[in-house]
Amino acid sequence: MAAVGAILAATSPRLEINRMRGATITNTSHKTRVPYELKQGQSRNFHKLPSGLNMEFIFQKGSEKNLQSPPLLFIHGSFHAAWCWAEHWLPYFSGHGFDCYALSLLGQGESESPAGAVAGSLQTHAADITDFIEKEVQLPPVLVGHSFGGLIVQYYIACVENGVVQEKGSSCLSLAGAVLVCSVPPSGNSGLVWRYLFSKPIAAFKVTRSLAAKGFQTSLSLCKETFFSASMDDNLVLRYQMLMTESSRLPLFDLRKLNASLPVPKVNDSSIKILVMGAKDDFIVDAEGLSETGKFYGVSPVCVEGVAHDMMLDCSWVKGAEVILAWLGV
Template sequence: MTFTTTRGGTLLCAAARSAALYSATLCDFDARRRRRCVGKTTPVPRIRGWWCCSLMKENGYVTSDGIEMSAIERMNKGNDVALILLHGSYHAKWCYLEHFFDYFGYENADDGQNVDVFAMDFRGQGESGMKKDGGNVAGTLERHAEDVREYAKYIRGRKKYEKVFVVGHSFGGLIAQKVFAEDSDDDERVKEAKLFDGMILLASVPPTGNSEMVKRFLKKDLWKSMKITYAFISKQFGADPKSCRECFFSEEVEEKDIEKYMRLINDSSKARLLDLKKLNEELPIVDKSKGRQKGKEKVLVIGGKDDYVVDEEGVRETAEFWHVEANLIEGLAHDVMLDAKWQTVAERMMQFVNSSS
């Protein structure tokens, strides 16, 4: 993998570990991590067992404070729309490669889902680096948001896009909201500085954080809430398939897939994405009047009715903040890009992208 960026007029390049975690069969995860790819465009096989029709390229970047960030992209000639996919806590960019990279980037698609797709690992997650003195927390909300801004600038600097959408899942959705809320408005004078033309939120943490959701879950089902809380504190979902399913997946997902995702989740974070105790100091991300101004037809909010991490009220709160309708899908759990109804989610996303003005 080659990281490239320009800082102070100097081109920075650094080889990093390959993010080729995805083979046609479920291989040993650690062995796959040791594979390296330096500046190559590599065909990456789908986990489901057949080769992608177009090439995916590992192409990360170096942040303004010197952190090597891992990213992967799938680009086709002629596309003028891009999706930048942001993962949530205890996940990494791999969660979008199982289904979304093929669905949105399939070059021979006949129903419109042909866009350039990008996914990054947040610092301290997946294959991305982090500060040596960072302790057990990867970064602040603002630091992660700045990493996304820099990634978006890097992408826009390489190709002219008509539209770029930021897509955020769970706590990645909270980071996406911060970036989008602070992005340049539609004033022609600052249009060139605008990074995003729309935002898609998937089972996202509301702009006020997750504190109220935790309280609601405790009132609704104390025992299950305690189990979920313990799973996140102890990272039990990285070793226990039952706990992994309870936290992230519906009953329709096959057991072999649960075990596969469980191992990937277990190995996805070097440190906690955010310090939840300090997070409240940065919330809410912006006031509702800004949400009304920015929302309009530019925000899509999707959630699952079987989600035990972000509840229906949390999804509605997020939608209300941005003054849009909440899209709640029956039978969908928290990991909407991997769950049994992932295609329903992807179809609604593509409809939104195609209809956005």
């Protein structure tokens, strides 16, 4: 979440995704100091983007009992990487027959970093996802985006539904569906910040200290309050705190430029099946933010009880997974 000074007026972004060549490789020049050990059945790979940079992804193949299920492609938010999905949700959904891919966006996890002060923009992150889908995924996937990753997924939906023409005259790649998990709403995080300032000033201070000032990296209690349920084991929080600290070498966005480019373009009568879900105990995205996203897509959002912002890592992670599984029709 941005500090108040980072909030700018919203304008419509230019829809643009460039499509170029990429390839899977098996090595990378960046290694995190706190490595994530893969679980059984998972593999760490690297997709070479048109820029020449290597993007990490963790893959787990689905069981043979549901061969026609669409692949799931997971997109993390700020301070996270592919590992946050590999902990619980990749084993869970692969066990129900879904091929699962979790990306680490550039400058995050073991992906390489672009030149500059930030990892990218909505446009560049969406372009990287497009290139990955085209080269690595056999069928139209369901995109699952968390927090700011959810905002990237929203932009991608707009690109698909508005028929954006990419380089060389090809259209954006189709999707089998999209899931927005505790997502930043289409207007960005500025509304969240202002509501916190006027209704919950202490919470606003904590959120700003935790995220904008990265206080979650050094305070275990603040990390827990920001991302997890109060009942979460401290040892687990400490482990995830270390992984989150190592995961984000660059900010995902320039938040001033991002907020100036929002809201994401409106999609009328979307043909893409969309699930909007939030967490009852979310310290970052409030109920009004969740409602905004649901109204934007004309769907009733699902608010999961007893779980916090990091729904895929929380001690009650299975609650959110079960909602998605039911929505997928399995």
